[in-house]
Amino acid sequence: MARKISMKMAVNEAIDQEMTRDPTVIMMGEDIVGGAGGEGEKDAWGGVLGVTKGLYAKHGDRLLDTPLSESAYIGAAIGAAACGMRPIAELMFIDFMGVCFDQIFNQAAKFRYMFGGKAETPVVIRAMVGAGFRAAAQHSQMLTPLFTHIPGLKVVCPSTPYDTKGLLIQSIRDNDPVIFCEHKNLYGFEGDVPEKSYTVPFGEANVAREGKDVSIVAYGLMVHRALEAAALLAKDGIEAEVIDLRTLSPLDMDTVLESVEKTGRLVCVDEASPRCNIATDISAQVAMQAFGALKAQIEMVTPPHVPVPFSPALEDLYIPSGAQIAGAARRAMKKGRA
Amino acid sequence: MAGQITPIVMPKWGLSMREGTVNAWLVEEGATIEVGMPILEVETDKLASAVEAADAGLLRRRIAQEGDVLPVKALLGVMAPVEVSDAEIDVYVAAYVVPTASDDEEEAGSVFHTVEVDGIGVRYARRGPEDGTPVLFIHGFGGDLDNWLFNIDAVAEQSPVIVFDLPGHGQSDVQLPGLSLDALAAFVVHFLDAINVKQVRVVGHSLGGAIAAQMASNAPDRVASLALISPAGFGAEINAGYIEGFVNAQSRRELKPVLEQLFADPALVSRQMLDDMLKYKRMDGVESLLAGLGAALFKDGQQTARMVDALAASGKPVLVMWGRDDRVIPSAHAANAPKDATVKLFDGAGHMAMLEKAHEVNAAIKAHLEH
Numbered sequence: 001m002a003r004k005i006s007m008k009m010a011v012n013e014a015i016d017q018e019m020t021r022d023p024t025v026i027m028m029g030e031d032i033v034g035g036a037g038g039e040g041e042k043d044a045w046g047g048v049l050g051v052t053k054g055l056y057a058k059h060g061d062r063l064l065d066t067p068l069s070e071s072a073y074i075g076a077a078i079g080a081a082a083c084g085m086r087p088i089a090e091l092m093f094i095d096f097m098g099v100c101f102d103q104i105f106n107q108a109a110k111f112r113y114m115f116g117g118k119a120e121t122p123v124v125i126r127a128m129v130g131a132g133f134r135a136a137a138q139h140s141q142m143l144t145p146l147f148t149h150i151p152g153l154k155v156v157c158p159s160t161p162y163d164t165k166g167l168l169i170q171s172i173r174d175n176d177p178v179i180f181c182e183h184k185n186l187y188g189f190e191g192d193v194p195e196k197s198y199t200v201p202f203g204e205a206n207v208a209r210e211g212k213d214v215s216i217v218a219y220g221l222m223v224h225r226a227l228e229a230a231a232l233l234a235k236d237g238i239e240a241e242v243i244d245l246r247t248l249s250p251l252d253m254d255t256v257l258e259s260v261e262k263t264g265r266l267v268c269v270d271e272a273s274p275r276c277n278i279a280t281d282i283s284a285q286v287a288m289q290a291f292g293a294l295k296a297q298i299e300m301v302t303p304p305h306v307p308v309p310f311s312p313a314l315e316d317l318y319i320p321s322g323a324q325i326a327g328a329a330r331r332a333m334k335k336g337r338a
Numbered sequence: 339m340a341g342q343i344t345p346i347v348m349p350k351w352g353l354s355m356r357e358g359t360v361n362a363w364l365v366e367e368g369a370t371i372e373v374g375m376p377i378l379e380v381e382t383d384k385l386a387s388a389v390e391a392a393d394a395g396l397l398r399r400r401i402a403q404e405g406d407v408l409p410v411k412a413l414l415g416v417m418a419p420v421e422v423s424d425a426e427i428d429v430y431v432a433a434y435v436v437p438t439a440s441d442d443e444e445e446a447g448s449v450f451h452t453v454e455v456d457g458i459g460v461r462y463a464r465r466g467p468e469d470g471t472p473v474l475f476i477h478g479f480g481g482d483l484d485n486w487l488f489n490i491d492a493v494a495e496q497s498p499v500i501v502f503d504l505p506g507h508g509q510s511d512v513q514l515p516g517l518s519l520d521a522l523a524a525f526v527v528h529f530l531d532a533i534n535v536k537q538v539r540v541v542g543h544s545l546g547g548a549i550a551a552q553m554a555s556n557a558p559d560r561v562a563s564l565a566l567i568s569p570a571g572f573g574a575e576i577n578a579g580y581i582e583g584f585v586n587a588q589s590r591r592e593l594k595p596v597l598e599q600l601f602a603d604p605a606l607v608s609r610q611m612l613d614d615m616l617k618y619k620r621m622d623g624v625e626s627l628l629a630g631l632g633a634a635l636f637k638d639g640q641q642t643a644r645m646v647d648a649l650a651a652s653g654k655p656v657l658v659m660w661g662r663d664d665r666v667i668p669s670a671h672a673a674n675a676p677k678d679a680t681v682k683l684f685d686g687a688g689h690m691a692m693l694e695k696a697h698e699v700n701a702a703i704k705a706h707l708e709h
Contacts, residue, residue, distance in 0.1 A: 002509070166620065196512065197622040204589050207609055254591070 228322025296336025352487025478544030482508025661687030
């Protein structure tokens with residue numbers, strides 16, 4: 001039966017069910033058990049925001065507290081994956097990935113290719129992404145484009161609890177390295193989630209709202225902002241279609257192109273910095289593959305090209321809003337041909 | 339005078355409907371409405387269908403506008419005789435309050451119950467009056483109790499109704515009691531035992547029709563009558579492409595042309611319908627379960643079981659309904675119905691006549707239940 005749970009609980013439940021199903025699934029990360037010197041089960045934190053709370057009590061030593069050294073334990077997780085385990089590494093904030101880029105970009109992503117298809121690296125690296133948490137420039141970035149850029153990595157960024165559980169189970173069962181991006185401001189967001197295990201496949205976008213006038217493409221938290229925009233636009237009689245990409249690599253361009261062929265107008269929304277991001281990628285591909293369908297120039301809504309501000313007032317301005325997205329859609333509606 | 343005003347309200351189709359979108363009015367203000375007449379088209383997250391008049395009268399006011407999204411029981415229009423003044427109607431409309439879903443039962447979650455039958459959890463729901471022989475709806479291969487969304491409330495007006503998800507289907511456990519009609523029919527009888535129901539009038543669709551016939555044969559005291567819609571077991575052929583396509587479809591793109599084969603009007607296959615079906619198919623174990631069941635019962639486009647003789651031998655009243663445009667099991671099989679059976683063929687309906695021709699199917703079922 002489906003019932004409403006938060007996105008945080010959806011992550012917890014996916015890991016719990018896969019650890020129960022498959023003994024090769026293990027977890028490692030900072031403070032996911034009790035933290036250094038802690039008493040384990042009794043004071044288990046379940047990670048910095050308590051996402052894995054309760055799992056240590058159930059699965060014991062298959063959850064490992066690691067030293068505060070991302071390069072060491074991400075390397076360990078990738079090595080374990082290459083040797084037959086299915087590790088899930090929790091890397092707290094995606095902003096800290098920089099110190100283990102070699103392990104991720106140059107090792108995990110390349111093993112299958114470099115060893116002639118004989119090596120598999122079924123590792124999942126979970127990390128929190130996104131702004132709005134008052135956590136300043138070093139804990140708030142949306143670094144999805146960096147990972148999407150690398151062949152050999154799969155990149156997931158869900159927007160709902162249902163997709164979170166299904167995509168995380170799919171990620172754990174997948175035989176390639178997956179960067180699983182969890183928006184920290186969506187952890188409390190609730191939705192219907194079946195109790196049983198299920199998967200959501202990679203490379204299939206979800207149409208979160210159907211419309212005929214303008215296509216809005218987004219992922220993660222921005223899907224919710226795009227839906228806010230669609231509600232605003234509906235008051236003016238503009239029917240926006242909202243596409244939730246769900247996975248950035250592989251990317252479901254077919255759903256985007258079908259939508260643009262129907263609407264002729266495109267707004268790309270991305271919480272990542274504006275240069276070389278998912279929005280620029282989608283824009284370029286639509287311009288190349290469906291130029292004839294476009295009735296107006298493509299609009300893009302992103303934050304400005306600056307670090308995420310520490311000032312709450314500025315941080316709120318930094319993150320694209322529903323009103324901004326609606327504004328972009330209105331511009332697209334006014335310009336171009338009918 | 340307000341007593342003469344009759345409201346037309348947003349219907350509740352199925353067990354989980356909360357709101358509907360008004361697609362179009364089908365009658366003008368000033369029209370004389372008869373009971374059962376389609377008066378406007380409403381779309382839910384599952385399907386679009388016509389709202390049929392529950393009362394007769396003169397349509398004085400169309401309240402809902404096309405495109406409005408309104409909750410169940412919201413005022414859509416007002417009927418009143420000519421003596422009622424426009425001012426009185428204004429007062430009525432202004433004072434109309436949408437009844438709130440106050441009772442717990444309206445909470446979608448608690449409409450459904452789960453009972454364990456032979457170690458398998460079964461989702462079910464009961465509607466309608468307490469007294470009388472209940473009507474048991476049995477859905478088909480890959481279906482669930484939502485297949486009956488346009489039929490449950492209509493039939494529940496006169497009889498108690500039981501709907502459930504077959505084992506391995508909908509939100510029942512992903513497990514089968516066996517791969518034969520015998521095993522499935524025995525399971526449904528055990529389900530009736532578990533909820534303390536002695537006898538039912540069965541409405542069965544497709545595979546559910548064959549299960550119903552098997553029940554009538556194996557446990558005749560448990561089945562009072564049968565109403566079968568595009569039932570399996572009436573002939574040899576079944577669309578192998580449909581069964582295989584349904585089992586193997588991995589994405590919306592692959593599933594859409596498959597589900598379109600279910601309907602005379604393929605436009606009825608909404609994105610929501612595809613998403614709901616994929617959510618079911620993506621549950622662990624479902625795909626291999628469906629593959630096994632499909633191979634056992636419908637291998638290579640041939641139905642393995644023939645139910646017609648057993649059905650005739652049971653001596654139960656039988657109603658057989660079929661959409662003429664059925665592309666899954668041909669409507670020609672209706673000719674094989676037992677000679678005493680009532681047979682109804684519907685134009686403009688495919689394999690899912692209970693969704694596409696809900697009004698006609700409901701009327702036929704209700705007439706069948708009366709004797």
